[in-house]
Amino acid sequence: MQTYATKQRKVLLAFLEEHPDELFSVKDIAAALAGEGISQSAVYRNVADMEEEGKLQRVTKDGTRTIFYRYADDEECKKHLHLSCFKCGRTYHMEEPVTDELIRTVAKSSDFEVDSHTTVLYGVCRACRTREEDHGTKEKAKK
Amino acid sequence: MQTYATKQRKVLLAFLEEHPDELFSVKDIAAALAGEGISQSAVYRNVADMEEEGKLQRVTKDGTRTIFYRYADDEECKKHLHLSCFKCGRTYHMEEPVTDELIRTVAKSSDFEVDSHTTVLYGVCRACRTREEDHGTKEKAKK
DNA sequence: TTGCGTGCAAAGGTTTTGCATGGCA
DNA sequence: TGCCATGCAAAACCTTTGCACGCAA
Numbered sequence: 001m002q003t004y005a006t007k008q009r010k011v012l013l014a015f016l017e018e019h020p021d022e023l024f025s026v027k028d029i030a031a032a033l034a035g036e037g038i039s040q041s042a043v044y045r046n047v048a049d050m051e052e053e054g055k056l057q058r059v060t061k062d063g064t065r066t067i068f069y070r071y072a073d074d075e076e077c078k079k080h081l082h083l084s085c086f087k088c089g090r091t092y093h094m095e096e097p098v099t100d101e102l103i104r105t106v107a108k109s110s111d112f113e114v115d116s117h118t119t120v121l122y123g124v125c126r127a128c129r130t131r132e133e134d135h136g137t138k139e140k141a142k143k
Numbered sequence: 144m145q146t147y148a149t150k151q152r153k154v155l156l157a158f159l160e161e162h163p164d165e166l167f168s169v170k171d172i173a174a175a176l177a178g179e180g181i182s183q184s185a186v187y188r189n190v191a192d193m194e195e196e197g198k199l200q201r202v203t204k205d206g207t208r209t210i211f212y213r214y215a216d217d218e219e220c221k222k223h224l225h226l227s228c229f230k231c232g233r234t235y236h237m238e239e240p241v242t243d244e245l246i247r248t249v250a251k252s253s254d255f256e257v258d259s260h261t262t263v264l265y266g267v268c269r270a271c272r273t274r275e276e277d278h279g280t281k282e283k284a285k286k
Numbered sequence: 287t288t289g290c291g292t293g294c295a296a297a298g299g300t301t302t303t304g305c306a307t308g309g310c311a
Numbered sequence: 312t313g314c315c316a317t318g319c320a321a322a323a324c325c326t327t328t329g330c331a332c333g334c335a336a
Contacts, residue, residue, distance in 0.1 A: 003289095003290065003291095003335090003336090004289095004290055004291065004334085004335050004336075005335075005336095006290090006291060006292075006334075006335070007292095007334085007335095008291080008292070009291090026325085026326085027325080038292090038293095039292065039293050039294075040293090040294095040326095041292075041293070041294080041326090041327080041328085042291075042292055042293075044325095044326065044327075045291075045292085045327095046291095058203060060201060060203060060210070062261070065210055065300095065301080066325095067203070067208055067210070083249070083253055083255045083257075085255070086258070086261060092253055092255055094249070094252070094253055095252055095253070098248060098249070098252045098253070101248070102245060102248065102249075105241060105244070105245065106226070106237070106241070106245075106264065106266075109237070109238055109241045110226055110235055110237055110238070110241070111268070111269040112226045112228070112235055112264070112266055112267070112268050112269065113266045113267045113268075113272065114226075114264050114265070114266040115229070115265055115266040115267070118205070118229060118265040118266070119263075119264050119265045119266065120262075121249065121255075121257050121262050122257070122258055122261040122262045123249075123255055123256045123257040123258040123261070123262065124255070124256045124258065125254070125255050125256075126254040126255065129256065146310090146311090146314090146315065146316090147309085147310050147311075147314090147315055147316065148310075148311095149309075149310070149315085149316060149317075150309085150310095151316080151317070152316090169300085169301085170299095170300080181317090182317065182318050182319075183301095183318090183319095184301090184302080184303085184317075184318070184319080185316075185317055185318075187300095187301065187302075188302095188316075188317085189316095208325095208326080209300095
């Protein structure tokens with residue numbers, strides 16, 4: 001796996017490295033790289049490889065049944081868990097000590113070894129909560 | 144949404160209630176209910192509704208690109224997070240106090256509100272770890 | 287030169303939809 | 312009776328594959 005560094009792989013990798021923390025479906029990637037000389041099947045094959053190699057983390061997004069990916073080959077990122085806001089789609093990085101504590105806690109209480117590469121915590125980020133509150137206020141004000 | 148209690152919905156619900164903690168793809172459900180007089184499209188439509196209503200939790204399973212669902216309408220289950228073992232696929236229920244603590248910790252450290260309905264922690268359960276160790280031992284013994 | 291990875295197009299699956307009909311309230 | 316939900320089949324999508332060719336090592 002990943003024996004040749006083809007032009008297509010370089011293009012894909014470069015694209016992903018330039019957009020860390022963003023979520024892409026295979027389709028998104030194919031569309032973004034449409035002019036770069038990489039076919040749709042090459043995207044599929046490479047994404048599948050990269051997921052196996054652990055360079056991509058799979059993330060789901062609320063409404064759709066589609067699977068999204070996030071570039072996750074950063075060394076630092078391997079040490080902590082990620083938070084994905086399902087309002088804005090932004091990715092947040094949990095602090096390492098907090099991550100470690102969380103993993104230890106679960107290990108102790110449930111005898112379960114959480115895998116930080118596969119696991120993503122979903123919820124709502126600060127920015128989105130604030131925005132909602134504002135909306136709420138405005139809505140009230142209107143009435 | 145969910146205004147009529149049709150025969151098909153009852154069948155689907157009954158099936159899911161009988162198999163809590165198990166993961167099903169839409170296809171699995173359609174297959175299991177093949178003889179029950181519910182069409183594939185009805186399964187699709189109902190599953191989509193139920194997911195929106197929060198009765199089903201979406202879970203990913205390693206290899207495949209398929210999305211699985213877990214019945215999650217139990218009142219107790221709404222109070223805690225779930226752990227999904229990616230070796231055996233079993234679901235584990237995190238204790239409520241631990242869940243609360245985890246959510247509080249993340250809220251405090253990252254200002255992020257974890258949603259226990261959307262979030263699933265993936266990893267390896269005790270049983271699977273033990274099994275692997277055994278294998279390891281056996282492998283060594285062989286050499 | 288060797289053989290992996292690519293592109294293309296076809297095949298294989300999965301999910302969604304339109305429309306007429308049946309069944310719940 | 313009035314509508315919502317279903318079934319069926321077609322359409323729309325998405326993903327995988329076979330094969331010949333090009334390119335990295």
